[in-house]
Every structure is written in C-alpha cells, then in structure tokens.
Amino acid sequence: MPIYDYLCPSNNRKIEVMHSINREVKTWGEVCQLAGCEVGDTPEDAPVRRLLGSPMLSIPTSNADYRNAGFTKLVKRDKGVYENVTAQD
Known part of the structure; x- marks a missing residue:
C-alpha cells in the first residue's frame, strides 16, 4: 500500500499514513x-x-541486490551466450 502525507492547516501538523489508493481521506x-x-x-x-x-527508489548496486529483489540479471559472454549472474550457487 502507498504511503501518504497529510497536513492539517488547523494545527499545522503533518502525519504520514498508509492506505489504499482508492480511499479518500x-x-x-x-x-x-x-x-x-x-x-x-x-x-x-x-x-x-x-x-x-x-x-522511495531503490537502485540495485550488486547482483545480490537484483536477486533479493526477485530479478534476474543476464550478462552476455563469449559467442553470444548469456550467463545468469543472479542464480543461486
């Protein structure tokens, strides 16, 4: 679920809440x-x-980061063969 920030002008307070995108607060x-x-x-x-x-954006910096996020990273090796560098050993 997305996180939203709300401001109340009456008390000048900001609160962060999580709710469905379809909900109107x-x-x-x-x-x-x-x-x-x-x-x-x-x-x-x-x-x-x-x-x-x-x-909030998360940019993978290593092959393990891609694997932990559920992605597969293929790297082209010799003669056009692709190697899965995120595969579990």
Whole structure:
C-alpha cells in the first residue's frame, strides 16, 4: 500500500499514513484513525490536505541486490551466450 502525507492547516501538523489508493481521506479524525494517534485539541472534522511526496527508489548496486529483489540479471559472454549472474550457487 502507498504511503501518504497529510497536513492539517488547523494545527499545522503533518502525519504520514498508509492506505489504499482508492480511499479518500478528508478529515483530521480519519487521518488520526489511520495513523493510530490521538486527535488532540483539533476537531475531528477539521479538513486536511494530501501533500505531494517523492517515491522511495531503490537502485540495485550488486547482483545480490537484483536477486533479493526477485530479478534476474543476464550478462552476455563469449559467442553470444548469456550467463545468469543472479542464480543461486
């Protein structure tokens, strides 16, 4: 599931929550429920805004990283033969 950041202009607090892409979160109460935190002094019906965030990218740096991520890396060797360098030994 994707992770989203929400900002409540009423209290100027930012909270990170994880939920389905199809779910619409519009109030502070909903955000707190998803995050598992207390509402505090802010009204539950206070509106929130979803913030834009950059996705976390992971770039494999070794053959083991490719293997652990579930990918296969083939390297062309002599005479056009490809070798699977991520195969388990």
